Amino acid sequence: MDENQITIIGGGLSGLIAAYLLAKEGKSVLVIEKKEYPFHRVCGEYVSNEVRDFLIQEDLFPSSFEPAEINTFRLSAVNGALAEIPLDLGGFGISRYNLDYFLYKKCLNVGVKFLLKTQASTIGFKAAQNVFEVNTNEGDLLTAPIVLAAYGKRSRIDKYLDRGFLNQRSPYVGIKYHINIAHEENMVALHNYNGGYLGINKIENGAFNLCYLGSREQLKAAGNIQSMEEQYLFKNPHIKEIYSRAEFLWEKPEVINEISFATKSPVENQLLMIGDAAGMITPLCGNGMAIAIHTGKLAADAILKHKKLAMIQKAYAKAWNQYFSSRLRTGRAVQKLFGAPFVSNLAVNVIKKSPYLAKKLILQTHGQPIK
Ligand SMILES: Cc1cc2nc3c(=O)[nH]c(=O)nc-3n(C[C@H](O)[C@H](O)[C@H](O)COP(=O)(O)OP(=O)(O)OC[C@H]3O[C@@H](n4cnc5c(N)ncnc54)[C@H](O)[C@@H]3O)c2cc1C
Incomplete structure (x- = not known):
């Protein structure tokens, strides 16, 4: 076993970006990912251009x-x-099926090692030896000088770490389809309904992503997804019209629940938390993926610059707070404006009557292009 190997738990966007940047600079890196690429995930699949130049520069676009x-x-x-x-x-x-698989292959090219179909189940920091111990559900015991927690918004390991946000149940469900439809190709549309909001935008190969953040209570009351869509989502005529014209490409949608926008921290239990593990921005801002990519880069920068764990943690936490804490706060406030009749109408009126103000609001939740 390589005792200098950096371990990354989770091979989503944040984990893959950090792994790639570290391995490219000669670090030994292991990613533990519970699934096997390629696979679908619930996501609107609209990537903010704040990361475009960075991805191009790194040959990751x-x-x-x-x-x-x-x-x-x-x-x-x-x-x-x-x-x-x-x-x-x-x-x-x-x-995400193609993007994450593409990044995974880029990581393999620079020597990142992967343990796929494996879940990290416990993590502990041995202060005397300055080393982390990670156990997996496959019975591996790994040691590492640095561990990045890149396991997304919620994982069984959060329970092991006893993270505070687990005490609040989330009222949301996330549901995603891929569809064929005649729709404006250069547009991301967000349609509110009483209880949630649905986004639609084009992806690759002529297909469109249709994804919504809905209410767990409504799903429970309706009994199944189709009834919930008919009873609640179709009250917005635009959503009903999209469903009537769409050709659905999968038999069943991808579904997740327990989506929390609670405040978390960039460093916890000695771990560098990256991507959603450090805090999730509401999907309606359309930049959780950009934030995940950016946090992966900031963690790699801190590790490449400093030797001591304490210095790495300090540099990463400082950069994270500088870039993201106010964006996530604004995101939490904006989330409250959606999925309700009066405020969603107000938001439409703001765009109509004061595009300047609307653009300012969008800017508050987005960052500058990253370098
Ligand atoms: C409904 C919805 C719509 C969204 N739409 C958009 C959008 O249009 N644009 C946008 O930018 N963002 C969007 N987002 C947010 C975006 O999907 C996330 O912010 C982003 O995927 C976070 O990346 P990550 O690397 O933190 O986590 P993820 O991409 O979720 O990756 C985490 C990985 O960790 C693995 N994992 C978990 N636990 C373990 C474990 N114990 N051991 C090993 N592996 C583990 C998982 O299998 C997963 O592969 C949306 C989110 C939701 C819920």
């Missing part, structure tokens, strides 16, 4: 898939009122 170019935002209120606004920064659309 998935241009061979010809991602959709997105530069317009459409919003509908619960009552169907519509507004549109150009997106100054914009983004691109690509499936």
Whole structure:
């Protein structure tokens, strides 16, 4: 076993980016990922352009898939009122199935090792030896000088670490389809309904992503996803119209629950928390993936710059707070504006009557392009 091997728990965007950047600079890196690539995940698959130049510079931009170019935002209120606004920064659309698999292969090319279909089940820090011990459900015991927690918004390991946000149950469910439909190709549209909101945007190969954040209570009351969609989502005429014209490409959607936007911390239990593990921004801001990529980079930068764990933690926590704490706070406030009749109508009116103010609000939740 390589005692200097950095261990990354979770091979989503944050973990893959950190792994790639560290291995490229000669570090020995192991990623533990509970699934096997390629696989689908619940996500709107709209990537903010704040990470485009960085991905291009690192030869990590998935241009061979010809991602959709997105530069317009459409919003509908619960009552169907519509507004549109150009997106100054914009983004691109690509499936996580292809994006994560593409990054995984890039990581293999620079020597990252993977333990796939394996879950980290416990992590402990032995202060006397300055070393982490990670146990997996496959019975491995790994030691590492640095561990990055890149396991997303919620994992069984959070329970082991006794993280505070687990005490609050989340009222949301996330549901995703891929569809074929005639729809504006350069637009990300967000349609509110009483209880949640649904996004639609183009990805690669002519397909569209249809993804919504809904209410766990409504799903329970309706009994199944189809009834919930008919009873609640279709009250917004735009959503009903999209469903009536869409060709659904899968038999069943991808579904997740327990989506929490609670405050977390960038360093906990001596671990560098990256991506959603450090805090999740509401999906309606459309930049959780950009934040995950950026945090992966910041963690790698700190590790490459400093030798001592305490210095690495300090540098990473400082950078994380500088870039993300106020964005996540604004995101939590914006989340409250959606999925309710009065406020969603107000948001549509803000876009119609004061595009300047609407753009300012969008800017508050987005970062500057990262370098
Ligand atoms: C409904 C919804 C829509 C969204 N839409 C968008 C959008 O359009 N644009 C956008 O930018 N963001 C969006 N997001 C947010 C975005 O998906 C996340 O912010 C992003 O995926 C976070 O990346 P990550 O690396 O932190 O975690 P993930 O990408 O979730 O990766 C975590 C990985 O860790 C693995 N894992 C978990 N536990 C363990 C364990 N114990 N051991 C080993 N492996 C483990 C998982 O299998 C997973 O592969 C959306 C989120 C939701 C819920």
